Amino acid sequence: MANYLLRRVILGLAVLVVAMLLLFLLIYAVPGDPATIALGPRASEAQKAFFREQMGLDDPLPVQALTFLWNLMHGDFGTDILSQRPVADLVFAALPKTILLAVVGVLWAAVIGVPLGIWAAMRPNTWTDWVIGIISTSVVALPAFLTAIYALILFAVQLSWFPAIGAGEPGNYGDQAHHLVLPAFAIGVAWVGYIARLVRVAMLETLAQPHVRTYRSFGVSDLRIALRFVLPIAVVPVISVLGVGMGNLLSGAVLVEVVFSRPGLGSMAYDAVISRNFPVLLGSVVVTTALYVVANFIADAAIAYLDPRLAEKG
Numbered sequence: 001m002a003n004y005l006l007r008r009v010i011l012g013l014a015v016l017v018v019a020m021l022l023l024f025l026l027i028y029a030v031p032g033d034p035a036t037i038a039l040g041p042r043a044s045e046a047q048k049a050f051f052r053e054q055m056g057l058d059d060p061l062p063v064q065a066l067t068f069l070w071n072l073m074h075g076d077f078g079t080d081i082l083s084q085r086p087v088a089d090l091v092f093a094a095l096p097k098t099i100l101l102a103v104v105g106v107l108w109a110a111v112i113g114v115p116l117g118i119w120a121a122m123r124p125n126t127w128t129d130w131v132i133g134i135i136s137t138s139v140v141a142l143p144a145f146l147t148a149i150y151a152l153i154l155f156a157v158q159l160s161w162f163p164a165i166g167a168g169e170p171g172n173y174g175d176q177a178h179h180l181v182l183p184a185f186a187i188g189v190a191w192v193g194y195i196a197r198l199v200r201v202a203m204l205e206t207l208a209q210p211h212v213r214t215y216r217s218f219g220v221s222d223l224r225i226a227l228r229f230v231l232p233i234a235v236v237p238v239i240s241v242l243g244v245g246m247g248n249l250l251s252g253a254v255l256v257e258v259v260f261s262r263p264g265l266g267s268m269a270y271d272a273v274i275s276r277n278f279p280v281l282l283g284s285v286v287v288t289t290a291l292y293v294v295a296n297f298i299a300d301a302a303i304a305y306l307d308p309r310l311a312e313k314g
Helices: 002-028 034-039 045-055 061-073 087-122 127-140 144-158 173-207 210-217 222-244 246-259 265-275 278-306 308-313
Strands: none
Touching: 002 061, 002 278, 087 127, 087 173, 087 222, 087 246, 087 265, 087 278, 127 173, 144 173, 144 246, 173 222, 173 246, 246 265, 265 278
């Protein structure tokens, strides 16, 4: 298992380096002059040239990319061209808000989706199974930003049950939790369907195995079989999908943060795109990519723990 995890770490680092280089090239291909944005349209050409020299923007693009990677390895994400603050300070101040939003969204989806999948698997081809299947398939098709908009209109504007924008008053955890409900709901709705369908399929496949029939022959109840012996195997594909789907989850968090004007990596990246603030955009995207790699590693480690046979094959 140690060799398996080591290979995953090396693969994750390689993915991170390649992704950062590609993102760097794509971001700097976007039209817009950072010097003009930072200094304003009335700045002279001499002032703009000095700014580009100070920021290293006049170097060839490969040199800028290598310099960016070198600085990144030393914890230097660059400097915000608008506020002149270190990008690392801005990014890591916003990071916990985005992680909290994504984790809460997935957790509540798992709390609902796993029992629904178990329930459907224990009653296959019944009206209960059909209803759960229809609901699960329907919510999977809902984009996070669309759910966020309708949730905002219904629950915040019309019913006034929840706040419409912001992340709550700092230090007031009750107010922050109140502000978190709608964004987390918008992110987790689609995952309820994914998780329920995956758990159902995996459990039905596992329930048909010979060892399950052996448990039944000894008089073990179906509920105990499902929870004790089948569910740990059935959640393996769920963990795998959550790890691979972390990119979709984070992209959903970006859009949801913009809809609810919620501070985080998503709204920071959006503002950076609008203002052509390339260092902040790079820092946000790099950290988001790193989160994706870390989430995949955690998913691989959890899968290897639950089913060591997969670690031997991988």
